[in-house]
Amino acid sequence: MPDLSAFAITHKWPAQHPDRLQLYSLPTPNGVKVSIALEELGLPYEPHLVSFDTNDQTSPEFLSLNPNNKIPAILDPNGPGGHPLALFESGAILLYLADKTGQLIPQDAAARYETIQWVMWQMGGVGPMFGQVGFFNKFAGKDFEDKRPRDRYVAESKRLLGVLNQRLVGRQWVMGDQYTIADIAILPWVRNLIGFYGAGDLVEFSQFTEVQRVLDVFVARPAVAKGLNIPARG
Incomplete structure (x- = not known):
């Protein structure tokens, strides 16, 4: 059985199954990228909720794994060469999991x-721009009288949606017939933009019919439906 006690993060979030990949996350667009990928791949893993309500992401234990204090992060007890690997940044984690399995x-270079x-x-x-739209439309930014910052991010988000459309x-997916980490990276952010x-209406999403078509297929996948709610909020 792997010994993960050398990793301080396990002191705050003890591993009940230290032989499984440990996921430290929250069901946000970035967080669910990894839980969806893990569900799609069928890899055994143990999720741990990093609660922003209690500032878990700034705790010394979490910072010991990710000094950038952002979710998601993973600790794979069976990393390269059989040694544990700690990793942060959702894009890097997606690429790692794809290469691991x-x-x-695609295998073609x-x-x-x-x-x-x-x-x-x-x-x-997509992540930075859609996130700014969320700030200005749903959170504190909605109270700003000057709408120019909001409109700047809305315009760029519409442009990005046009590129994707x-x-x-x-194509069935971003890479054609093959479902890949590109879809898993992009589509949770689209879902969040028009959902949460x-x-x-702000980005006139109804005009991006190809994006809507693929998003509908994406969220209907069983692994996606499950991964969107992992880790479960307390």
Whole structure:
């Protein structure tokens, strides 16, 4: 049985199953990327809720694994060479899990890099822009009288949705027929933008019919439906 006691994070979130991959997360768009991937891959894992309500993400134990104090993070007791591996950043974790299992990413070198390209597109554009729309539409930003900051992020989010919509024309998924980590990276953010953030009308989502088509198929997947609620909120 692996001994994970050297990792301080396990002192706050003890591993009941130290032979399983440990997930430290919250069901946000970034967090559910990893839980969905784990469900799709069928890897044994143990989820731990990192509660923002109690500032768990700034605790010394969490910072010992992720100094950037963001979820998700993982601790894989069976990492490369049989040694434990601690990892943060959702895009890096998705790529690691895909490489670990040889699934959810094309084996052809060119298609592999194209998939990674779309994951980076989400990380660098979709996440930050959609998140800002959420701030200005749902949270404190909605009280700002000056709507220019909000409108700037709305315009960029619409542009990004247009890029994705065009990419999906004639394709089942971002990479064509193969469902990959690119879909798992991007689509939870789309779902959150029009769902939790309530910004569907603001970004005129009804015009992005290809995105809606693929999103509907995505959320109907059993692994996605389960992963969207992991870790369960207290």
